Amino acid sequence: MKKLKIGLIGAGNIARTHLKAYAKLENAEVVAVCDINPANLKKTCDKFGIPEEHRYNSVEAMLAAEPELEAADVCVWNINHAPCAIAALRAGLHVLCEKPMAYNTKEAEEMMAEAEKAGKLLMVGFVLRFSPENTMVKEFIDSGVLGEIYYSKATYLRRHGNPGGWFANKALSGGGPVIDLGVHVIDQTRYLMGSPKPVSVYAMTSDKISGRKLKADIEWRASATGENVCDVEDFGVALIRYDNGATTLLETSYELNGPNNTSKALFGTKGGVTIDSKSTRVYTDISGYIADVEPSLPSGDFDVIFANEMAHFVDCVQNGTPCRATAEDGIVVMKILDAIYESARTGHEVILK
Numbered sequence: 613m614k615k616l617k618i619g620l621i622g623a624g625n626i627a628r629t630h631l632k633a634y635a636k637l638e639n640a641e642v643v644a645v646c647d648i649n650p651a652n653l654k655k656t657c658d659k660f661g662i663p664e665e666h667r668y669n670s671v672e673a674m675l676a677a678e679p680e681l682e683a684a685d686v687c688v689w690n691i692n693h694a695p696c697a698i699a700a701l702r703a704g705l706h707v708l709c710e711k712p713m714a715y716n717t718k719e720a721e722e723m724m725a726e727a728e729k730a731g732k733l734l735m736v737g738f739v740l741r742f743s744p745e746n747t748m749v750k751e752f753i754d755s756g757v758l759g760e761i762y763y764s765k766a767t768y769l770r771r772h773g774n775p776g777g778w779f780a781n782k783a784l785s786g787g788g789p790v791i792d793l794g795v796h797v798i799d800q801t802r803y804l805m806g807s808p809k810p811v812s813v814y815a816m817t818s819d820k821i822s823g824r825k826l827k828a829d830i831e832w833r834a835s836a837t838g839e840n841v842c843d844v845e846d847f848g849v850a851l852i853r854y855d856n857g858a859t860t861l862l863e864t865s866y867e868l869n870g871p872n873n874t875s876k877a878l879f880g881t882k883g884g885v886t887i888d889s890k891s892t893r894v895y896t897d898i899s900g901y902i903a904d905v906e907p908s909l910p911s912g913d914f915d916v917i918f919a920n921e922m923a924h925f926v927d928c929v930q931n932g933t934p935c936r937a938t939a940e941d942g943i944v945v946m947k948i949l950d951a952i953y954e955s956a957r958t959g960h961e962v963i964l965k
C-alpha cells in the first residue's frame with residue numbers, strides 16, 4: 613500500500629498524539645519533523661524513532677530538504693498556524709492544520725486563498741467531528757430524529773485548567789478558553805446543526821481569576837515558552853445566532869468556581885440530544901410517551917478519535933474523499949471567535965456579514 617509521506621510541523625504535546633495516530637495507519641508515515649524548540653524536537657523524535665537526518669529546526673529547512681513530502685501536519689502555536697501552513701501549501705503539500713484554524717479570520721482567509729491557488733487540500737483539525745458519538749448523533753439528525761434544531765448548548769468548562777505557557781500568552785494564542793476550548797464545541801454544535809451561517813454574536817469574557825495559584829494540580833501544563841505571561845480571559849459566554857433562526861449558547865473557562873463540564877446539547881422539534889463525557893442520550897417521545905434513550909456505542913477514547921481524524925485526512929488526499937472539516941468551516945468558526953472577542957470588548961452585539 614502506498615504510504616502518504618507527511619512532514620510534521622511542531623513537535624509538542626499534540627504532535628505526539630498525532631504521531632501515535634499516524635503509527636496506526638498503514639497508508640501514511642511521518643518521515644520528517646521540525647520544531648524551533650530543540651528539546652521538544654529531540655524528545656518527540658526520539659520517542660517515535662524519527663532519524664536524526666530527518667529532524668529540522670525550521671519549517672523552511674524541512675521543506676527545502678525533503679522534496680518527497682506530500683502533506684504537512686501543522687501542530688504549532690496558534691500565531692504560527694498561518695505562516696507554517698502557507699509555507700507548506702506553497703511547497704505543494706496538502707495540509708492538516710490543528711484548531712483553531714488561525715490566529716484570526718484574516719489569516720485563515722489567507723490560508724484558504726493559498727490552498728486554492730495551490731490546488732491542495734487544507735483540512736482543519738476539528739477532532740470532535742470524528743468521535744463515534746458525533747458520527748452517531750449526526751446520523752440521527754440526518755434521519756430526522758431531532759426534527760428542526762432551534763437551540764444548542766456548547767459547554768467546555770475547566771474548574772482549574774489554565775495550561776500556562778504559550779496558551780496563556782495572547783500574543784501567541786490569540787486568547788484563552790474561547791479560542792482554545794470554545795472552538796471545539798462551537799464547531800461541533802454548528803456541524804450537528806447542519807453548518808448554518810452565523811449572523812450575530814453577543815458575548816462577555818472575564819479575566820478576574822486568570823493567573824490564580826491554588827494548592828491543586830492542574831490537568832496538564834503547556835511546554836515552556838520562556839515567557840511567563842498570563843493575559844488571556846479565564847471565562848467566556850456567548851450567544852451565537854444563525855441565519856436559520858437557531859441559537860447556540862457557549863460557556864467556556866480555564867478557571868471557574870464551578871464543576872468541570874464538557875457537554876453539548878441540541879434541542880429540536882421532535883427530539884433533543886445531550887453528549888457528555890459519560891453518555892449520549894436522546895430525549896424524544898414514542899407513541900405519546902416521553903422516552904429518553906441511551907444508545908449503546910463503542911467507546912472512542914482520545915487516541916481513537918485522533919486516529920479517525922488522521923485516517924480521514926489521508927483518505928481525502930489519496931482518494932479524493934470529500935473533506936469533513938474544511939477550510940470554509942475553519943473560517944466560519946474564526947469569524948465567530950473574532951466576533952466573541954469584539955463583542956466582549958465593546959459590550960455590543962456584533963453583526964456578521
Ligand SMILES: NC(=O)c1ccc[n+]([C@@H]2O[C@H](COP(=O)([O-])OP(=O)(O)OC[C@H]3O[C@@H](n4cnc5c(N)ncnc54)[C@H](O)[C@@H]3O)[C@@H](O)[C@H]2O)c1
Nearest residue numbers: 622623624625626647648649652687688689692710711835
Ligand atoms: N485538537 C486538540 O484537542 C488539541 C489539543 C491540544 C492542542 N491543540 C492545538 O495544537 C497546537 C499545538 O498545541 P500543543 O499543546 O502541542 O503546544 P506545545 O507547546 O506542546 O507544542 C507546540 C510546538 O510548536 C513549536 N513551534 C512553534 N512555532 C513553530 C514554528 N514556527 N515552526 C516549528 N515549530 C514551532 C513549539 O516550539 C512547540 O514545540 C495548538 O494550535 C493547539 O491549539 C489541539
